[in-house]
Amino acid sequence: MTTSEWLDRLAPKALAVMAIGTCATYGGIHAMAGNPTGAMGVPDYLGWDWKSKAGIPIVCVPGCPTHPDNLSETILYLLYMATGQAPMIPLDDQLRPQWLFGATVHEGCDRAGYYEQGDFATEYGSPKCLVKLGCWGPVVKCNVPKRGWINGVGGCPNVGGICIGCTMPGFPDKFMPFMDEPPGGKLSSAASTAYGGFIRKLRTITTNTLNKEPKWREKGRTLKTGYKATTF
Amino acid sequence: MTSSTRSGKSSKSDSNLMEMNWDPITRIVGSLGIYTKIDWAAKRVVECHSTSSVFRGYSIFMKGKDPRDAHFITSRICGICGDNHATCSVYAQNMAYGVKPPNLGEWIINLGEAAEYMFDHNIFQENLVGVDYCEKMVAETNPGVLELARHTEAPHAEDHGYKTIADIMKSLNPLEGEFYREALRVSRETREMFCLMEGRHVHPSTLYPGGVGTVATIQLFTDYLTRLMRYVEFMKRCLPMHDDLFDFFYQAMPGYEQVGQRRILLNCWGSLNDPEYCDFKYENMAMWGRKMFVTPGIVVDGKLVTNNLVDINLGIRILLGSSYYDDWEGQETFVSHDPLGNPVDRRHPWNQHTIPRPAKRDFDSKYSWTMSPRWFDGKDYLAMDTGGGPIARLWSTALSGLVDIGGYVKATGHSVVINLPRSATKPEKTFEWKIPQWSNAIERNRARTYFQAYCAAAAVYFIEQAMAEIRAGHTKTWEKFDVPKDAIGCGFTEAVRGVLSHHMVIRDGKIANYHPYPPTPWNGSVRDVYGTPGPYEDAVQNTPIFEENPPDKFKGIDIMRAVRSFDPCLPCGVHMYTGEGRTVKKLLHTPHAFNSGG
Structure with missing residues (x-):
């Protein structure tokens, strides 16, 4: 039957x-x-x-x-x-x-931060955003990066696998060949490279500041805490 | 997986003819039917046909597609072993593109595939096959045997904690049994191990030609190792328990070795490449094939015929005879010679054409969508079987005596020694799988448990190697490649249930021909053009009936054990005729086959 x-x-x-x-x-x-x-x-x-x-x-x-x-x-x-x-x-x-x-892969992807900063992987195995390697995450509706695959372990772009759009009605024909950059993504990732590159530079400055302990913690006999006695 | 489906009581009749439908017999999916005729006077199955009712046409719709899509597409062939297909396809692509992945990428694939074996064999053995040997089942099919089990002490009680064989059987009762439930938990953890390496089970997200996209960090391997060591601990109980259970069946039912027995015709395509040697070049395939951590081999009547992957490749023949396809005589030959200059047969997968010709099922003519893969030894077209995978892998590995996985696994020429390291509460433990006398249902099942331990031990070694790469600063997991205009490739590995090969021909940068051969077409193959029956068919055909039930209460447990010992993936609708074929009994079957609605 x-x-x-x-x-x-x-x-x-x-x-x-x-x-x-x-x-x-x-x-x-x-x-x-x-x-x-x-x-x-x-x-x-x-x-x-x-x-x-x-x-x-x-x-x-x-x-x-x-x-x-x-x-x-x-x-x-x-x-x-x-x-x-x-x-x-x-x-x-x-x-x-x-x-x-309801949400896209990208919205739940822990690599979206790299995208925002215009930082893209050019080789598999990199922890950066996979869009240029063929990831369709920004436009595919799926919760896997958010949920993980089993008990929160595994997934797709969050663990290094390009999103091939397997939850979409257009799958697979509209996503093939899977390992090429999505044609529509070129413009937006170029924009992100320009804008994100600038943002990344600014953030690097801030990160460098935050990545250091407050200046009063230092070697020596004097114990300082940043405390200032207020006198009235 | 064992949720109850409809069940109905049989209707009474005084005739000795009977038909039974199992739906689904497999406890997984169902598109395979086993049709048997049973001689009740002799208590023996006299005739068997296996039939597959599913056709999807992968080889057809893959034509003209980008070759780099092949592993994404072929993974979808199977909802159980999709990752084995993806792996095999990646191997075939590596050969075609001439790319050798970084060692670390290969260790990651090995760890993923080892986890797959550990996951799948565990859930199949304990949650699917185990049901055939559990207390509830044996009570319904062989009450005498259960009684004996209650009075038989388990020889390895100290290792696994169950005093009698009946206690073991009870622990395997579906959903209620202690070991059944523990195995479900273990299957989650092993699946997590798999997902750490390959992203998703069962269609991996991180496998690519050239390597993997997995981000290799210390954390990745720690997360795997902590879970692996719990599995190592589990195997130290699991393995002695199964030895006790399976040995008991021989003891309780003299002659039980004949159930599911067939001529020893085992094939194994080898699995888990050694990146130190494997460069994916066809010219070197014999060498790196012999370096695989599971040795390829053709075993006939207990003797090793060859372990050379090139010979194995060239001997594959796809025959028709009882299948719903037209012959491809007169069609184009894609590959006349292999890269070493050896002639390639027209009936080899590289040259196969898939031309479907649907027809009505007729056991005297065409009756299945499976073809009849055979291995040609220069004289005969051998109907090889995988024995469900593990028995062929262990047998081939043992006979070749080549494997030495860092001292954790060692092949001796007549056995395989498995050393499991110290774990949380148990000391180091050594197990030895010895080549059995028979290729039968019990030994196929026993080998499965041993192969789980094999993989656990091998995975410990793979982790050590992967960690060494990371510590040496080699964190690259993927290598660039270009797709050539014209190329051929083949991949060989072991799907969980046995041999898996992918053959690809690229022309003008597109797939011109692609033929995957997983284990089921071998095991579930049908009478070929020379009239040779397939492995399920001849294994069931000789099976004696030990079940104590009369025809009107017959469950066919011995036949089920024979078929399930090979492979649960297809066996579904099973129809049995006793006598001349008039139907007197029809009952709907539950996945676990118990009478009581549960």
Whole structure:
């Protein structure tokens, strides 16, 4: 039996339909250009406006693979809903839970500071911003750098892996070849290089100041604390 | 993973014919079916067909894509061993681009892949396979055996803390058993170890041709080492416990060695490169293949045929016969000779064309989406199996006698010695895996536990090497490269469940041909054009039935143990016919196969 036959049989009876992973949500790798199977995501098959008999739209938790905690958390939310303890699940226009996919990778990335200062990695293995190596983080909706991959460990750009946009409906065709700098990013990273380079210089001055102990801590017999007796 | 699904009771009938559907039998995913005929008078499986119902066409849609995308794409072939694919693809790309990653990058990949083996074998053994040997299962299939287990003292009770064999079985009960739960915790930690090195499980974010993007710091390796040492400690209990459990099955059911037994035809493509030697040049592949920390090899009837990766590569043949594809006779040959000047066969993956031809399933004709990979020894097309990975890796490594991983792991020619260093509460401990008499279900399972210890010991060495690089100031993890206009490449490694190869042809800077061969097409392959059955098929075909249940309560536990000892990735819908094939019984199956709804 084909998967679409399973869907035809099960979907009409379902309280809710959840699509898990980018293949199930938007087609993903197996629906890439030139595929011989005609694979597609659940909303493309059932229709984007499809609602379950309980009035719940298709719930999409994309990601290739989907983040395990994003998945179980969404199931949990639906269970709360099913028992009347939570309101309708808030979804965005691509049917993703808003609290998970509202922010971009970049907004949650601990390397965004390098971007802001116009400091870009030119080789893999560098701790700096990966945008020039092919990272799509600034425009991809995903919480992985924020959440880590398991128990806060791992992730993508936060640990040295370019974001290839695996949670996005345009994945993979619109992101390939993955290892080239995103064409749209050239202008913004150039602007950041100019502005950020200046900011970085200013910050270097401040950092150098802060990176030294206050001047009254020094070798010698006299114990100074910076205390000044006030006399009235 | 073992959440209960629908279960139904059987309907009564007086006929001796029966059909059963397991869905999913694998406890993971399901697109493989095993169809058997059982002779109840002889208590033996007389015929078996394995069938795969999934086709996605990677080789087709990868054509014309940028070769640097290959590891990102092929990782998605599998939701269980995606990182093995990514690794293998990166190896094939390194060869094609002529790039040698910095040593540190290779140590990081080795640490990631070792963690993957430690993670996957652990969760599979304890949380998936273990269920077939747990108290609840044995109570339902072989109450007599459970009774015996209650009165059998565990020989290594002092090492693992379980007094009787029944205590071990109880600890493996799904969700409730103590060891089952501990193994779940261990699987989280090993997955963290993996993510430290490769970013994400199971599709790595930090693997690239030329090396890794992982930021190599002291902190990275400390975070890994602290978790690794807890695993080392865990293995000192886990391994003796499994020896006790598996030895007991031989003792309790004389003849149990025949379950899942097949001719010894084991293949291993080698794993975990030694960066001191591996330059990814095809011309030197025989040399650096022999330096791998798991030695490649073809083992036939217990003898090593070759450990030369070039010979192994050239002997691979992809046959059709029972598969839903058209032959590629008359199509273009991409690679007529390898870089050493050896002729490359038309049926070699470099020259393969994938031409799907869907059809209705017919066991007398075409019945599967898997092809029939074979290894040609100059005379016969051998239906090699991986035995689920570990048994082939250990067997091949033991026979070659080449491996010496800093004294932590040593191959002797007839065994593999594993030295686990001192850990928090346990002293140094030595284990020895000895080449077994049979390639059967029990030995495939036993080897899995030993290979977990192997990887833990090897990882201790890899950490030492990585730390030495950092301390010497070699922090570079990636090397630049250019994609040539025309090139070929091949990658060899071990996916968790066995051999994995990727073959790539680049023309005009684009992928012209790409064929990955993971373990499942080997193990789950089908009757080829010469009529030779695949490994699942002939292993199940000879399996005797030890289950105490009569046909109407039959669970097929011995068949399940035979199939799961290889690989849980595909076995799904299993249909059994007893007698002439009329269906009298249909029951829906739960992942753990217990009667009581839980």
